[in-house]
Amino acid sequence: MTVLTLRGVTAGYGDDAPILHDVSLDLQPGEVVAIIGPNGAGKSTAMKAVFGLLHLHGGQVWLGDEEITGEPPERVVARGVCFVPQTENVFPNLTVQENLEMGAYILTGPLDDRLDHVYGLFPPLLEKRNQAAGTLSGGQRQMVALGRALMLDPKVLMLDEPTAGLSPAYAQQIFELIGRINGAGTPIMMVEQNARQALSVAHRGYVLVDGRNRHQGTGADLIADPEVARMFLGG
Amino acid sequence: MGDLLIFVNFYLLPGLVLGSIYALGAIGVSLVFGILRFAHFAHGDMMTLGAYLALTVVAVTGANPMLALPLAMIGTAIIALGIDRWFYKPFHDKSTIVLVIASFGIALMLRSLIRVIWGVEIESYSVGISRPLVFFDSLRIAERHIWIIGSTVVLMLIVHWLLTRTRTGKAMRAVSDSPELARLTGIPTERVIKATWMLGAALAAAAGVFVGWDTQLQTTMGWNLLLPIFASAILGGIGRPYGAMAGGMVIGLAEELSTYPWIGTEPLLSPGYKTGIAFAIMVVMLIWRPAGLLRGRVY
Ligand SMILES: Nc1ncnc2c1ncn2[C@@H]1O[C@H](COP(=O)(O)OP(=O)(O)O)[C@@H](O)[C@H]1O
Ligand SMILES: [Mg+2]
Numbered sequence: 023m024t025v026l027t028l029r030g031v032t033a034g035y036g037d038d039a040p041i042l043h044d045v046s047l048d049l050q051p052g053e054v055v056a057i058i059g060p061n062g063a064g065k066s067t068a069m070k071a072v073f074g075l076l077h078l079h080g081g082q083v084w085l086g087d088e089e090i091t092g093e094p095p096e097r098v099v100a101r102g103v104c105f106v107p108q109t110e111n112v113f114p115n116l117t118v119q120e121n122l123e124m125g126a127y128i129l130t131g132p133l134d135d136r137l138d139h140v141y142g143l144f145p146p147l148l149e150k151r152n153q154a155a156g157t158l159s160g161g162q163r164q165m166v167a168l169g170r171a172l173m174l175d176p177k178v179l180m181l182d183e184p185t186a187g188l189s190p191a192y193a194q195q196i197f198e199l200i201g202r203i204n205g206a207g208t209p210i211m212m213v214e215q216n217a218r219q220a221l222s223v224a225h226r227g228y229v230l231v232d233g234r235n236r237h238q239g240t241g242a243d244l245i246a247d248p249e250v251a252r253m254f255l256g257g
Numbered sequence: 258m259g260d261l262l263i264f265v266n267f268y269l270l271p272g273l274v275l276g277s278i279y280a281l282g283a284i285g286v287s288l289v290f291g292i293l294r295f296a297h298f299a300h301g302d303m304m305t306l307g308a309y310l311a312l313t314v315v316a317v318t319g320a321n322p323m324l325a326l327p328l329a330m331i332g333t334a335i336i337a338l339g340i341d342r343w344f345y346k347p348f349h350d351k352s353t354i355v356l357v358i359a360s361f362g363i364a365l366m367l368r369s370l371i372r373v374i375w376g377v378e379i380e381s382y383s384v385g386i387s388r389p390l391v392f393f394d395s396l397r398i399a400e401r402h403i404w405i406i407g408s409t410v411v412l413m414l415i416v417h418w419l420l421t422r423t424r425t426g427k428a429m430r431a432v433s434d435s436p437e438l439a440r441l442t443g444i445p446t447e448r449v450i451k452a453t454w455m456l457g458a459a460l461a462a463a464a465g466v467f468v469g470w471d472t473q474l475q476t477t478m479g480w481n482l483l484l485p486i487f488a489s490a491i492l493g494g495i496g497r498p499y500g501a502m503a504g505g506m507v508i509g510l511a512e513e514l515s516t517y518p519w520i521g522t523e524p525l526l527s528p529g530y531k532t533g534i535a536f537a538i539m540v541v542m543l544i545w546r547p548a549g550l551l552r553g554r555v556y
Contacts, residue, residue, distance in 0.1 A: 073440075073441055075437070075440075075441075094440070095441050095443065096440060096443050096444065096446070099441070099442065100443060105441050107438065110435050110437070111438060112438075113431045113434040113435055113438065113439075114434055114435075115433075115434050116427065116431055116434060120427050120430075120431075123424075123427060124427065124428065124439070124442050125442055125443075127428060127442065127443055127444050127445075128443050170442065174443075
């Protein structure tokens with residue numbers, strides 16, 4: 023059964039004109055799906071549509087066989103969908119550890135096991151755990167943001183440009199981590215600027231242009247598509 | 258009496274008492290601004306409400322204001338929850354100016370209600386004059402000043418503990434840092450807002466009780482303190498509770514110490530201008546460093 027489905031979503035911010043027009047995306051069990059497209063295409067907006075943060079003019083969002091269209095974010099998170107936004111994805115005045123704890127806000131018991139798990143994935147965070155997240159480097163901040171989303175052991179992980187602004191070495195680490203998390207069974211939907219690398223780790227990809235679906239296919243198919251190559255892969 | 262003792266008895270201690278009152282009020286203003294993003298103009302009247310609730314407890318039981326303090330804090334917190342539920346919550350998704358105006362309305366309603374219930378006469382907690390405690394022959398400290406400063410220190414430690422050690426307190430800081438990320442992280446914002454009102458109102462009530470205890474109770478007492486309290490919150494960096502604590506202390510001390518004869522034998526500033534200090538500090542901060550000394554938020 024499909025894990026996550028956007029079906030014909032038309033949505034925008036507040037009373038403004040819609041940004042997304044009849045967008046359909048889906049995520050199958052065990053998959054990594056990459057969403058690529060030019061700046062301003064509506065990729066981030068499509069992710070926010072899952073969390074009830076937009077004004078939906080039409081369409082539906084399903085999690086498995088349950089419709090979650092328009093549900094508030096706290097409910098969607100409680101269902102196991104965790105999201106790392108593109109910008110402002112850490113709480114700068116909270117310490118690294120407090121950021122992680124907030125990721126598991128809805129759990130009431132002790133968090134030691136979850137914290138150990140996340141520090142295991144990101145060893146550099148352990149020694150910085152009492153430092154304010156706003157003082158970290160871009161790469162470490164991205165680790166905090168990812169770690170925060172992994173505190174709940176999510177059923178679905180959604181990442182908006184997890185490697186934006188990172189050095190190639192850091193980006194490589196993040197891609198490896200995405201592979202590992204997915205290898206452990208978590209389906210991942212991610213937006214990436216780094217289209218070639220994203221499509222090579224993804225099982226499938228979508229190309230959004232001007233708030234509409236333009237292309238879709240397996241990662242390999244999209245890389246091989248001449249129009250996609252010309253537009254996003256640097257020829 | 259030595260010069261130092263005069264300084265301590267008549268300038269430093271009153272400055273610390275005033276600073277405590279401003280700090281307790283400013284923490285709430287700062288928290289509400291950080292989390293709900295609006296300037297809460299009814300905060301002063303919540304202080305007045307706390308002071309009058311304590312007056313009733315003192316009148317009925319004959320107890321010391323210190324014993325009435327917890328009841329006044331709890332009562333004011335509950336009333337603040339009601340105000341949020343029925344008057345502010347319906348506007349949570351509106352522009353913040355709507356909330357600011359609503360809070361003006363609440364300020365007027367609270368003050369009128371207090372006048373209807375308790376009357377317009379000036380009231381006080383105690384009958385007669387209590388003798389100050391005397392230390393080292395001439396250091397005279399009024400017992401109530403010890404209680405006010407001591408309780409403020411305890412309350413600030415509790416606020417610190419809440420904000421850094423409890424799940425809800427950390428969530429309050431998270432919402433203050435980034436409301437959208439907080440929601441996307443699964444933090445129940447409505448619950449955090451309720452906690453903010455309870456904490457802010459309880460501290461406002463404490464400030465009100467201390468004003469009433471130190472001077473007297475008047476229905477305009479809280480409203481009149483709004484300016485220095487906002488100045489304290491701005492000085493500390495709006496949205497930053499620790500900045501508000503420091504800002505309150507600085508402004509309280511500045512107001513009292515400004516009348517000390519620092520140069521020559523005349524007061525540096527005529528006591529009549531004392532209340533202008535907060536206004537001056539606020540204007541200078543807004544021009545020179547609107548984010549506050551601790552770099553709060555600017556909108
Ligand atoms: N919070 C917002 N409010 C209003 N418009 C927005 C907001 N965020 C993005 N937009 C607009 O939505 C469009 C798509 O933006 P976005 O989804 O961020 O694109 P992408 O992630 O593909 O670069 C842009 O025109 C942008 O200006
Ligand atoms: Mg984007």
